[in-house]
Amino acid sequence: MDSPPARREIDLHRRVCVVKPDTIEIKPARSAAIAPLIGLFLAISAFVAVVLWLEQLPFVLTLLLMGAAIVLVPFSGMGFVYSVYGANVVIDRKKQTAIWQQGLLGMGVGTEELVPFAKIERLELAETTREPQEGVPQDFAQYEILLLKTSGRRLPLGQVTVPRYMADDGLARAREVAQAIADLVEKPLHEDERPPRHRRQTTATGV
Numbered sequence: 001m002d003s004p005p006a007r008r009e010i011d012l013h014r015r016v017c018v019v020k021p022d023t024i025e026i027k028p029a030r031s032a033a034i035a036p037l038i039g040l041f042l043a044i045s046a047f048v049a050v051v052l053w054l055e056q057l058p059f060v061l062t063l064l065l066m067g068a069a070i071v072l073v074p075f076s077g078m079g080f081v082y083s084v085y086g087a088n089v090v091i092d093r094k095k096q097t098a099i100w101q102q103g104l105l106g107m108g109v110g111t112e113e114l115v116p117f118a119k120i121e122r123l124e125l126a127e128t129t130r131e132p133q134e135g136v137p138q139d140f141a142q143y144e145i146l147l148l149k150t151s152g153r154r155l156p157l158g159q160v161t162v163p164r165y166m167a168d169d170g171l172a173r174a175r176e177v178a179q180a181i182a183d184l185v186e187k188p189l190h191e192d193e194r195p196p197r198h199r200r201q202t203t204a205t206g207v
Contacts, residue, residue: 006020006021007019007020010173010176010177010180011029011160011173012026012029012158012159012160012173012174012177013142013158013159013160013161014028014029014031015027015028015029015088015158016028016029016030017158017177017180019177019180021093022092022093022094022184023090023091023092023093023184024089024090024091024180024181024184025087025089025090025091026087026088026089026090026157026158027086027087027088028082028086028088033080035079036076036077036078036079036080037076037080038076039072039075039076039079040072040073040076040077040080042068042072043068043069043072043073043076044069044073046065046066046068046069046072047065047066047069049065050062050065050066050069086101087101088100088101089101089157089158091181091184091185093184093185096116096117096118097114097115097116097117098114098115098117098120098147098185099111099113099114099115100112100113100114100155113155115147115149115155117185117186117187119149119150119151120147120148120149120150120185120187121148121149121150121187122148122182122187122188122189122190123145123146123147123148123157123178123181123182123185123187123188123189123190124145124146124147124148124154124178124189124190124191124192125143125144125145125146125174125175125178125189125190125191125192126143126144126146126191126192127141127142127143127144127171127192128142128143128144128159129141129142139163139164140161140162140163140164141161141162141163141164141166141167141170141171142159142160142161142170143159143160143161143170143171143174144156144158144159144174145157145158145159145174145177145178145181147181148190157177157178157181158177159174160173160174160177175191178191
């Protein structure tokens, strides 16, 4: 029997789940780095414009460009570092904890929630788009992965959102993430398998 890969990545909605033998990280998607990169480009462009055309630029415009550069460089830089190296949730087998990061200033600094494995009751997977629209299934299917604490509190881990025709693929990815986390924390996975509810269609007849 083949052993599981040492590392694998599973795409979620605006996030990616990185599964390793002893840790699971739910990180920003790679596309999250685009906005900080644009901010850095604008800041550098503003700084270069001031250096090259300082004598030609109006004083007020010079102040605005310098102010924009001073603000954009640190915030965009931190946002870029977080999008590449930061994580929203870190689940560590060795530390026996699941940590939700605060994301302060885009750096993932600080802990918003720390849950020891002993306080975890189970993992849950459910579709949040069961209610029909105008009597027919919704155009998109969304699956949510939650961690249920022994206190009864539910903490979100991630979502998978796909067009309805790709619902099977979306469910498979969500189930893979949920099962990987359940295996790591050694807790059961509960999957809500109730079929979507559809409203009865009524036909009006005229005389």
